[in-house]
Amino acid sequence: MQAHPDLPSTTRHDRYLTGRREAWFAFAMTFALMLFDFIDRQVIVSLFPHIKNEWHLSDKQLGSLVSIVSIVVAAGGIPVALIADRTGRVRSVVVMAIAWSLATISCMFTGNYGQLFTARAIVGLGETGYGSVGAALIAALFPPRLRSATLGVFFAAPTLGSVLGVFLGGMIAAHLGWKAALGVVGVPGLVFALIYLRVRDYDTVALTSAPQRAGETLRHIFGTLLRTRTLLVVCGGAAAQLITISAIWSWLPSYLNRYHDMNVEAAASTAAGVVLVSALSCTFWGIVVGRLTQRTPRNKLHALSLLCVTTCAIFVTAFGGPYTGDAQLMLILIGAFFMNCTVGIVAGVAMDVVHPGMRSTGAAVVSLFQNMFGLAVGPFLAGVLSDRWGLQHALALTPLCSLLAAVFFVIAMRSYDHDVSRIVAAVRDVTPIDKNDRVGTADGVTSS
Template sequence: MNDREPNHSKPSKLSSFRSRYAYTVLGTLTLINLLNYVDRNIVAAVGKRIQDDLSLSQTEFGLVLSILIISYTIFSPLFGRLGDRYERRKLVAVGIALWSLATALSGVARSFWQLLAARSFIGIGEASYATIAPSLISDTFPQSRRGTALGIFFAALPLGYAVGYIAGGVLSTHFDSWRIPMFIVGVPGLIMALAVLVMREPVRGGMDQGASARMDIEADREGWLRAYWRVLKIPAFLWASLGYSALTFALGALSDWAPTFLQTDKGMDEQSANINLGLIVLVGGAIGTFSGGFISDRLLRFTSKSYFLVCGVTVALGAIPTLTAIGSSHTTIYIASIFAAVTLLFMSNAPVNAIVVNSVAPNLRATAMALCILMIHVLGDAVSRVAVGRLSDSIRDSVADGSVSTVVTILSNWLSLDPARQHLSLALLITPVAMIIAGVFFLVGMRRP
């Protein structure tokens, strides 16, 4: 097959769906996605060691966390259009190799700027994979099984975060270093990049029927900006992406600051905090992601808006246990609340991505994923990671100079939080607000054509 392959041939019959090969492809891509999130999250797991070693403030560490998302967001539109025009497996393989190498190299960083540079290259590699892999899955599975397939694929997100937390905590404690874990988790991705190259390139739209299988010929003739504008005007895509942006705002802040939050504000040691978080995300995230995709597919029998319904209800409900976890001082209560929040919030992973890929023509799916990624990170975690760090520093400083705001005083009294010691907890209160906003966007999307 040529590198450039617009491939507008007639879609194949659904009877050509080959279950064994399809699930082999899905398993390979899911394993790589797991490595993706391990490499992304392990920095958060060893964050306190990095801050101590490199003398980073919480604001600086927030930038280290955010730079990956910033570069990932900037390069996603590029890989989105490339993924709709060229052979996808080669683009994916290059991305995997790049982020894996950059992860390993981050372990040799000796300054804030060196670590920042290494993390930015991880984001570039991940941009290729995240924009293109869902389109490969969509062209490998029929639409009736797509939500479940994407549920399996995105289950790697909580699993990867869990492995990142656990591996970071255990390895950093064992080696008494945050650097060696970076080398260890970076190597497997280089091997998996070769596995992608032996996969077959699926026919675009080959698993779709009727109108959903039709290519958008005009999109191939248009420039990149016009193609992205064409996608943005689709109501289902727009409301799903707005809801996903608000959800990502909350999840990004919580996932990266949770280890520090449990240590500084709840009094856990580093290893206990990371293992607890790892197990919670492993079990709760897997249950949420699998069940969200499965329930959404089953509810299609009753409403065509089932994906929006599942997203809206579960995300809005997630605000309740999140608020409980931040305010509680009882270990059993806040651990159980974190578990409940993770389960509810991860239920939207599969359905929201199914909305994105199903809302556009097959030859615009990578473009749609890229635009969605751009939106959720520009409006979401690229902002929230730094915002929480900055807000936490600001509350701490205001306590030191006696200028605590009325809002902070009210919230501190309401939740029995000490702003001098638990300023990070107060900063994290912006996350349940974002969850409620996300739920509203998803439910509005139900009512749009």
């Protein structure tokens, strides 16, 4: 049996779960918080030259200030998603947004590397699980035919947030100092967290064969996820591609400052433009690949493998070839258009193969791989390579990880149809919460 989750359908299930207006309000708010999540996370990369000069840090130490956020997010993502799936996604999002915003503001009061490293770890603790919980909510509220497109747009928010974080960091630092830049960007997240209370959640979906006891329920959930081969293989591909992405995002401002003789503000603005291109491309590839593969959804994975190979070829040429000046910047821009192709589509594939009652948890598995083995590795690895061979060689070597990503996506094609067919019936059981309870009421895990 083949299932086609992105095919247009005339059934009653191919519609908005809570209504078009409420679904798009939820999407807008979830997108906005994801935007500020990554503004707060990435603002620091444009400040590397200031921090390096004032505190005399190595590139490895600078890279660790980015990587620690991803490590903490990865470590806590699954527990937070489990809680969100069982107690409500909206409540969880509000608590997370308040926590990471306050932690970001606290960064401006640090006085040395150790204090800043600790504060950045707390930022990661607040951001833990947000992307996976947000993706699960969007996947449930929108009809399946819009899943790749909406998740593609949603997962453009990290890139767009990185653009704004880099740009705002350079601009604020130029006028108020680099510590002020670390604190100012944390305020908007507090405001959006309170507005998010108006988002309508959906009821927890019963796990058909799940037992009642908590320990047995956890074993059931993780046993099911671990048997979903497509999910695990796609996680590997997503992480490998994110090594390339995170290395470019984190080190391009410093590269432009060191090798193109740009001042810190100009380097941040130029790097923000490059990241903006990758933000737009995330949406572009989510829509294009989703539409081109409607008849055979597993071909989304084939498309991703080709895009990853293209990413590798362009960046290896840009940083390892003879190109300099404007020619090199043009190649970097072209590479940016391809490199962020995986994010939204991978999230859609994960939602295709995971039971609706486990979607936050399934998305958290993807997030764990992406953060621990992708976003955390890229900045630190590039920093280590830079200390040894120079930043240009580091940025020429890290894109080779995109080739590994391509291999993972090809392998995932073999199991996609089988894994989708196992959860199609469960999608029919997804229902919205009562309109009188905007933040939802936990139903718990039931048997049926």
